[in-house]
Amino acid sequence: MTPLVQMQGITAFYGHSQALFGVDLDLAEAEVVALMGRNGMGKTTTIRTLTRLLPHRAGTIRFAGQSLAGLPAHRAARLGLGLVPEGRRAFAGLSVEENLIAAARPGPWDRARVYAMFPRLKERSGQDAALLSGGEQQMLVIGRALMTNPRLLILDEATEGLAPLIRQEIWSAIRGLKAETGLAILVVDKSLRELSHVADRAVILEKGRTAWTGPMAAMTQALADRYLGV
Amino acid sequence: MRREPLLNGVLALALLAVPLAAWALDEPFVITLATKVAILALAGAGLNIALGYGGLVSLGHAAFFGIGGYAMAVLAAPVQNFDLLMSWPFEVPGTKSMPLIWLAAMSAGALAALVIGALSLRTAGVYFIMITLAFGQMLYYFAISWPAYGGEDGISIYVRNGFAGLNTLDPIQFFALAYGLLMAVLALTHMMVRARFGLALAGARQNPGRLAALGIRPFSLHLSAFVISGAITALAGALYADLNRFVSPSMLSWQTSGEIMVFVILGGVGRLFGPVAGAALFILLEHWLGGVSDYWKLFLGLILLGIVLFARGGLIGTLAGREDAHD
Numbered sequence: 001m002t003p004l005v006q007m008q009g010i011t012a013f014y015g016h017s018q019a020l021f022g023v024d025l026d027l028a029e030a031e032v033v034a035l036m037g038r039n040g041m042g043k044t045t046t047i048r049t050l051t052r053l054l055p056h057r058a059g060t061i062r063f064a065g066q067s068l069a070g071l072p073a074h075r076a077a078r079l080g081l082g083l084v085p086e087g088r089r090a091f092a093g094l095s096v097e098e099n100l101i102a103a104a105r106p107g108p109w110d111r112a113r114v115y116a117m118f119p120r121l122k123e124r125s126g127q128d129a130a131l132l133s134g135g136e137q138q139m140l141v142i143g144r145a146l147m148t149n150p151r152l153l154i155l156d157e158a159t160e161g162l163a164p165l166i167r168q169e170i171w172s173a174i175r176g177l178k179a180e181t182g183l184a185i186l187v188v189d190k191s192l193r194e195l196s197h198v199a200d201r202a203v204i205l206e207k208g209r210t211a212w213t214g215p216m217a218a219m220t221q222a223l224a225d226r227y228l229g230v
Numbered sequence: 231m232r233r234e235p236l237l238n239g240v241l242a243l244a245l246l247a248v249p250l251a252a253w254a255l256d257e258p259f260v261i262t263l264a265t266k267v268a269i270l271a272l273a274g275a276g277l278n279i280a281l282g283y284g285g286l287v288s289l290g291h292a293a294f295f296g297i298g299g300y301a302m303a304v305l306a307a308p309v310q311n312f313d314l315l316m317s318w319p320f321e322v323p324g325t326k327s328m329p330l331i332w333l334a335a336m337s338a339g340a341l342a343a344l345v346i347g348a349l350s351l352r353t354a355g356v357y358f359i360m361i362t363l364a365f366g367q368m369l370y371y372f373a374i375s376w377p378a379y380g381g382e383d384g385i386s387i388y389v390r391n392g393f394a395g396l397n398t399l400d401p402i403q404f405f406a407l408a409y410g411l412l413m414a415v416l417a418l419t420h421m422m423v424r425a426r427f428g429l430a431l432a433g434a435r436q437n438p439g440r441l442a443a444l445g446i447r448p449f450s451l452h453l454s455a456f457v458i459s460g461a462i463t464a465l466a467g468a469l470y471a472d473l474n475r476f477v478s479p480s481m482l483s484w485q486t487s488g489e490i491m492v493f494v495i496l497g498g499v500g501r502l503f504g505p506v507a508g509a510a511l512f513i514l515l516e517h518w519l520g521g522v523s524d525y526w527k528l529f530l531g532l533i534l535l536g537i538v539l540f541a542r543g544g545l546i547g548t549l550a551g552r553e554d555a556h557d
Contacts, residue, residue, distance in 0.1 A: 051443055077445035089440050091433045102429035103444035148445055 002065050003028045004152060004184050005050065009059035011208075012049050019045045020056070021208040027152070030182040034195040034216065036228060037205035043188045044086055046205065047156050050186075051083050052076040064151065078105075082150025086157045086188075088137040090144070092130035096121055099129050099140055100147050107149025108181075114143035117173055135166030142173070153177070155187045159194070167194075174198055192224055204228070234550035238503040245271075245506065246409060253402045261401040262473070263517060267510045268408040269469045274493035274505025275415050276462030281491065282500030283423055284455040285435035290346065290362030291490050293369045294460040296482030297342050298335035298467025303379055303477040305331050306387045328393040328407070331468055339464020340457050342369075347456035351449060366487055373479040384478025391472055398472070408469055412506070415462055420502055422458075431455055463490070492530075496537060498544030507545040 005027040012020040020042050027033045035043050048054035050061060052073040061068045068076050077083070091099050100111055100121075115122035118139040124132060129140060138158055145153060155174070159167040171194050177183050178198060189195055195202070196216055204212040204227045211227055245264060252260035273295055280286040308315045308324030316322040325331065350361045379385045390398045398404045422428050431451050433441045438448035471477045480486065489512070497508030512530070519526035541548045 053439060053443060072447065073439070073442035074445050074447040077443055081443075083443045085440065085443065089437065091429075091436055091440075093436070094429055094432055098429045098432075101426055102433050103441065103446050104426070105445065144444065 002062075004031075004064055005186070006062040007046070007050065007059065008061075010046070010049055010056045010061065011058045012045055012054055012056045014045075014054075019208055020049065022059070022210070023049075023205065023208065024210040024213070025050075025203050027184060027186055029151075029184055031201065032178050032185045032187065032199045034199035034202045035186060035188045035205065036192075036195070036202055037211075038228060041205040042208040043205055044156055045208075047083070047154055047186070047188065051081050051154065077148065080149075080151030081154065082145035082148050082152065083154045084138075084141050084145045084156060084158055086160070088134060088141055090129035090132070090137045090140050092128065094129055095126050096129060096132070096140055097125040099144050103144065104147040105149050109146045109149050111147070114146055117146075117176065118143060133166075135162045135169070138162060138166075138170060139173075142170070150183075152184045152186060155185065155189075157188055157190070159189060159191065167191075171198070192219070192228065234501070234546065237546060237550045241503050241506050241510075242413065245510065249402060249405050258401045261405050263513055265401065265405040265408050265473055266470075267506075267513045268405065268412045269466050269473060270490075270493060270509040270513070271506040272408070272412045272415060272469065273463050273466035273490050274497070274509055275412065275419060276459045276464075276466060277490050278459075278494050278500065278505050279419060279422075279462065280456050280459035281494055282504065283428060283435070284431055284452055284459070286351075286452060286456060286459075287359050288350075288362040288456070288459075289359045289484065289487050289491065290350075290364075290366035291460075291463050292482050292484060292486035293346065293362075293366040294339040294343060294463040295467035295470070295486055295490065296369060296373065296477075296479070297338050298464030298469075299471035299477040299481045300373065300379065300467075301335040301338045301464065302331050302391065302468040302471040303385050303387060305334055306391055307379065307385060310388060326389070326391045328391045328398070328472070331391055331472075332411075332465055335464045335468035336461040339467070340461040342464075343457045343460025344453070347453045347460070351452050351456065363484060363487070366482065366484055370479055370482040370484070373482050380478070382479060384476060384480075386476050387471070388475065390475055404473070408473075411465065411469065415465075416502060416506075423502075427451070427454070492534060494544075496534065496544055498546035501544065501546040501550075504544055504546050511545060 003026045007023055007025040010020050010023040023042065023046050035046065037043050045054065049056040052068055052071055063079055100114060120136055121139055121143060124136060129137060132140065159170050175198055187199060199216045202214060202216050202219055203210055206227055212223060245268060249261040249264040277291045280288050305324050306326055309326050314321050315324045346365045350358055353361055374382050392398055393407060396403045430441060430446050434448040434451050441448050467481060493505050493508035493512055496511050497504030497506065515526065515530055519529050537544055
């Protein structure tokens with residue numbers, strides 16, 4: 001079976017400066033892959049090339065067997081890429097409910113299911129998204145991505161800067177997604193301990209290259225110190 | 231706090247009550263002023279969809295306003311000249327029927343907006359302003375140099391076009407038509423803004439990239455909004471031409487684009503009744519200050535400056551408070 005995501009030898013540039021020098025990443029259906037690395041190693045850039053928000057220069061990106069090269073971002077998203085971008089990007093000025101339905105596509109995920117996953121959102125459904133707490137905004141953006149009924153959920157630093165209790169709530173929601181729906185998830189995060197409970201495999205980036213790939217269980221303290229430690 | 235819907239209701243009633251009172255007191259001029267407010271508010275309501283809800287600053291909406299006006303003249307002129315609109319390859323008569331003229335004006339406006347939008351929306355920001363302005367000027371100079379419909383002098387349509395069952399030359403009856411259309415368009419706009427299309431449009435205004443990441447192409451949304459906007463402004467143009475029974479290239483000039491934008495900004499950008507409040511204030515100032523001095527636009531400029539600097543929500547924003555988008 002071909003993997004859901006195949007990225008091979010990806011290079012990408014911001015203007016003249018090269019950010020990715022050869023990223024390889026595979027992700028199978030129903031698999032949760034952790035994308036790790038220190039700050040500035042290319043995690044977000046990798047996600048931006050996968051979602052076609054940044055063009056790649058060389059290499060191939062295939063999603064569900066289809067090449068994404070040359071596709072505009074909205075087309076790629078319609079193939080089933082559900083992005084939860086870094087930094088909680090809800091649409092301010094729209095209510096929680098409006099944020100959820102703005103880009104919804106038909107499928108198993110609907111408002112009732114998102115509200116069941118994040119009951120706080122239901123309580124706040126009429127409220128302006130800008131007036132939510134950081135954690136609630138993050139839940140909203142995850143809900144918004146799920147409402148597009150993606151085949152792959154991409155979480156870029158979904159728990160960054162949130163209070164520990166809220167982080168737990170979001171992590172347990174992600175664990176629930178994995179256990180109950182078998183949704184494929186690509187997750188970027190800094191918390192190795194939390195990732196080890198969720199992810200099946202890890203891909204570690206260093207200086208814009210894939211430096212290590214392997215099952216989460218094979219991640220040793222030495223590896224973590226080598227690639228992730230400060 | 232829900233002051234904005236209340237204020238909208240007050241504005242809608244006031245715009246209805248003033249001409250009715252004037253009708254009772256036999257003051258036809260006031261009715262005509264109110265009709266002008268309703269029609270210009272309709273033009274503003276068209277622009278508000280692009281500018282307020284879509285965030286597309288178009289300085290070329292006079293093109294659609296003028297196209298609506300000329301659509302009326304092109305259809306009605308053959309009738310008053312006992313001529314045909316078209317004699318080859320088949321004969322097409324002109325028409326004096328308002329619904330047909332409105333339909334033609336809106337189709338022509340939508341088509342023009344489709345072409346202008348498809349080209350202009352490849353740009354953004356200042357470039358979008360300049361390219362819409364350029365298209366507007368192109369049509370303006372075309373109208374000036376096209377002799378068939380009067381060129382620079384414009385063309386008069388001596389008898390107002392008809393609407394089944396109404397005497398459109400009676401000011402209050404013509405007002406009722408303009409007011410009815412304005413309210414219908416505002417009701418549709420209200421529904422559109424709350425529909426998924428409107429929500430996605432609000433998203434595209436904030437961050438087009440984020441919307442693309444969710445699978446919606448911002449360009450298509452913007453183009454649809456621009457086409458709807460152009461069609462509504464063209465409808466207002468057809469009504470305005472009927473109000474004056476006269477069309478000239480000045481309807482297409484960039485000053486007209488600026489005035490339509492002033493209605494929206496005075497009243498409140500992205501507020502449903504913003505164009506109504508703005509057009510009403512504009513006409514009142516024109517009437518009162520214009521009686522005091524020929525240079526009344528100096529005062530209009532000062533008021534506009536004050537609103538842009540100190541009251542970003544325009545009249546509606548000042549009276550109704552912070553944006554209250556949610557019920």
